[in-house]
Structure formats: C-alpha cells, structure tokens
Amino acid sequence: MHIVVCVKQVPDTKIIKINPKTNTLDRRSAPAILNPYDAHAVQEAVKLTKTIGKGTISVLSMGPPQAVAVIKKSIEIGADRGFLISDRAFAGADTLATSYALSKALERISKDMPVDLIICGKHAIDGDTGQVGPGIARRLDIPPVTNVIEVTELNEVEKTIQIKRKITNGYELIQAQVPCLLTVEKEINSIEYSPMPNMIKAARYEPVIWSVNDLEEVDRTQLGLKGSPTIVGKMFTPPKPEGGKRLEGNAEEQVKQLMELLNDKKELFVSR
C-alpha cells in the first residue's frame, strides 16, 4: 500500500495579523506551520499503514525551499519520505494551477511506485477553498471523497475503501474504489505525540526537491501565475459588527419576533 499525502505550509492564521493599510496578511507576524488538516491527513496515513501492517507513506508539497519544514514535520508524524516541488515557474499559482502541478508530481511519484491512495486535508487554513484535493482527483481521473471523518475499512484484495463522510445533517457511509483521493476533517483522528526515533529521522531527513524540469509532459502555460485564472479583486477585513439583538425563546417565537422586526424595516428590501 502506497499512500501519498499532500501537505501545505501555511502561516499560522490563529495569530497572524492583517496589515490595516494594505489589507493583506502580514506573513512575518506568524510562523509558518504545517496546515493542521494536512497533519491529520498524515496521521491517518500512519494509522492506515499501521492497521494493514505494511505500506509506504510519501508526502508531497509545493512551495518555496523553506517548505521543507512541513515535510520534516510530516516525517515526525510518521511519513517515510517526502517530495517538494519548488520552482519559480510554480509561483503565484491558484488552486487550478496548484492541482495541475501536484498531479504532475504525483504522476512522477507513481511511476516509481504506484499510488494506492492520496490523502489531503479538507482545506488550507490560509485559503479555505478546499479545491486542490478534488482538482488533483479530477486530473488523475480517480474518485474524490471529501469531508472524510473515518476510514472504516480498507480492503487491499478487493481494492475498496469504506468511508464515513461528514454532511450537513449527519454523515454518509460510502464505498469507493482505490486508488482514490480523500480529503479529511480534523475529527478523523488525533495527532499523536511523535516518538523519538521519528524526531531524529526528521531532523536528519532531506526531501527530494524537484524543479519543473524534473516533471514530465508539463504544459507550462498551466503553471504558476500564467495558469491561474483566479484574480483577487479586493481583500479586506470585515468591520466588526456593532449593536445587534439576540432573540430569545423557542424556535417558533424567535421566527415570529424576527418577522416582526423585518416587517418593521421594509426599507431594507427595496430593490436597488
């Protein structure tokens, strides 16, 4: 069983500051960390290989050379090896270009060792789009399974996987063929305190770093800024809402109160 986990280095958005003048993230104000959802993705790979009793876990990331840190972090959690694609040609990529570049790297990885399962975090905490995982699956023509909260069974002989997915009003049990791609929620597992040998291995580990030339059959127009149709029109910090009123009572009473309030403010509904 060969599992590849896609990981991303992100600024720790819990403590990051927004530059009030430019409305952009002040990246110096927060340390770069392994995207928390991706940490759970790596942990799940560790759990699955442990259950099966064998397997190889590779991690893949795209980013500047300092993104090596998140690969080392993944090794601490229990990954066996790591690949970083790092090149100016990848810079400025949106989710479309990112999933293209990662899928090319995945093709390269699977050439040496066929990939049975790809796991990604649900989304990155700096972009919150959740598009890269499904984007990779689409390009590799494998099923994407999003919002995974539990892998209930992985059958290597039948090449099937049973999954519990989080949906709005509960969860869904599905079965998919492997290879497939999972994107995981945080509740799928808890990150274990890494054992000392993993820490030593990670401190020593030097991942494979590929430039665009190391990947095969790459259409350069689909990479980086050139391959990114997304345009950020404006970024701003929403002003803190002021005032407000809390409606009390049971649901019916609250709806009634709300309707009264809305009826009193008909001017809000005049079309502009």
Added chain:
Amino acid sequence: MSEKFDVIVVGAGPAGTSCAYTCAKNGLKVLQIERGEYPGSKNVMGGVLYRKQMEEIIPEFWKEAPLERPVVEQRFWMMDKESTVSFGYKGLEWGKEPYNNFTVLRAPFDQWFAKKGIEQGVLLINETVVLECLTENGKVVGVRTDRPDGEVFADVVVLADGVNSLLAKQLGYHKEFRPDEVALTVMEVINLSKDKINDRFNLEDNQGCTIEIFGDSTKGNLGTAFIYTNKDSINIGVGTTLSSMIKAKLKPYDLLDYLKTHPMVRPLIEGGESAEYLAHLIPEGGYHSVPKVAGDGVLLAGDAAQLVNAIHREGSNMAMASGTMAAETIIDAKKRGDFSETSLNQYRETLYQSFIIKDLEKYKDATHTFEHYPQYFKEYVPMLNRAASKFFTVDGTPKKEKQKEIMKSFTSERGTIRMIQDMYRAWKAVK
C-alpha cells in the same frame, strides 16, 4: 536499543548551541534537544549580546546575524523618586567594527544561531522535554525524553537546560536554589518607531543605548532595571532577588508597572505599544552557587552552571564561552576515548582559569553584601540625589559651604563610622 550519539546537548540557548556547534564542527555526532517550539521561544534575556565570545564561535557574525543595534552608549542611573544622578559613556568606536556589544531579540537570534549549528551537522529536535539523565553505575549514558521510545544515548551529555537545571538537581549536583541566589526579572518589549527611539535616546540609525537603573527602580531593593533600544522597539525590565521580593512583598508585575510610570522613565516609552511580556529567573548566586560542573559522562554549561555576573549583567557571553569550553573538552575526551569525571574535569579546569570564574570570584560576596546591607540601594541612592540637587542648585550659597553641608548631611544621616564601614564593605565586595 536506540541510536547512540557522541554528544547529547540539552537546551538550545547560547550555551547549548555554542557547545553543539563546536562539537559538530569538529566532526562529532551531536543531538540537541530543546523543549520550546523553537530555540529562543522559552528563554529570556534583557537583550545585550557581547561581541567577543560570539565572534570566537562565528567570526564576523554581525554581518549576518539578526541583531538589533550596536550599543554605542551605556548609561547608569542612580534614581530616586523624582530625580536621577547619571553617568555613562558614549563612544562612536563602539558603533564600528569590531563593535563591543549589541542589543538583540532572543527569539530570532537563537533561531539563527541554532541554524548555524544545524549547518554544521547538529541534529536539533524541538518540543521535546528531557525528563532525566540515564545512568549506568553512576555514569551518565544518555537521556530519557517525554516522547514514546524516548531514550537516547551518548558518550557525554551536556546540560545547558537553564537556571533551574532540574537535570543537574536530579543528579545531585545542586540543591534547590535559595531565594537569595536567584533574581526574578520581568520585562516587556515595547514597540516604538525608529525615529522616536533615535530622538528620545539621542541616537542615529544603527546606534543603540543601554540604561541600567539602580535605586528607586526596584523601590530600593537589591536589583536593577534596564532599558535597551532595539531597532524599532524597546526592552524594559526590572528584577530583584527573589528573597528581596518576598521580604518587601513585591509583585514583579507591579514593580514593572511602577518603573514604566516612573517620571524619569515614562517619557522614554510614552506612546509605545506593548508587544511582549516575559519573565524569567536569573542565577545571581555567583561564585558560591556554581555547582559541580563535570561528572562521569556529563557537563554543565551556561545558566545551568549558574554562570552569570550579575554586577556587569554578563550572562550570554559566559554561556557561550562555557559551552565552547565544554565542547573543547569533549573533543579532547573523544580523542582520549575517556569520558570519566577525571577526563571531563579538563572543562572544570579551563572554566576556573578563564575570565568566567575569575570574574565571579571577584564579586563572590557582592550580592550577599548588598542583600544583607540594604542601605546601599535604599539610603545611599537618595542621599546621592539630594547631594547632587543641593550642589547644582544655584541659590547664592558659596560652593565650599555646599560641599561642607553635603558631607555633614551624609555623616549625620548614616553616622561617620557607619558610613566608613559601609564604604569599606562595598569596596571589599567588588575589589
């Protein structure tokens, strides 16, 4: 069995990293373990880094290390409630290579320094607590960390785990430190624009100033306060021995607030924004508190060995020098293939012949004297301020008479004999 290293260094502060760096540079297999999220995340220092000892490890480090400002002026204030007698030295030669010392922020500096070690081959592991030294027949053979499969082994373990050094305590090298052997220092980093700092401290870009404040800064208790200028922030802090704090029922944060709102200090930090708040113990016991520094398979360096010269606010330089000395001993011991106490005692000998222990010995009674006789901070500082005020106030009194009055006020306040005793005692403590 777990992997075996030549050296395990516990702690990634200046002492630990100096030792790890030098060992790795000389081809030894080094594992360094830091409990913080990254080096510099846990430790606290007022913020003066001395050039000399750092340069001996990394020549011309100032060209690449994250430093704040080279210090060109050192001021000393004897502060009373509404006055200050000050003296100092400003020399532009300190603003040029090779410099004398620098203000630094430890979080970026320690990370940079640790990275230099990694480049030499040190394996640095963060977020890992060393719980105890592993011993075999009294010889330290490794450490046990708080991680699963957490035992690692080495020929020699260097304890650079800071002032409390619980590991050295477990080995029985020192007892719990007494409250008069440690100072509690609290400090803040206050963001202030570069222009304001330059104006208020009479500096140009890339010039720094340090102010050490005695007297009312600690409400007359044994200790000091400090103000150091960074690029666009100020480090301000105050510390007294734990025993003084207990005796005077002082709360450290109250003391810092008192300092920040003191009329002599307030204008310097006015309008600044508090960015960080830190507190730490500082080993101030000096010579008498230095524990056993070498044992079978183990060495102590930096704060863990209580190597701080409180009188001259030197600590990080002693940490670096002691870390390097420990490394040199380990390198020699490796050649000898002997990591017994006798072999590692080479470190003790080097340490005791160096400026470190010589300086600590010079001031071995200073803290004790000033702690035991509080009049120096409590009475002499205000007396000095009154005298200066009287002498410099132009009121038509002839200067000679003023001098007489001042001398009389000194002797009448403390009594001639007691004053002579005080002066003699102070001289003896620092001679």
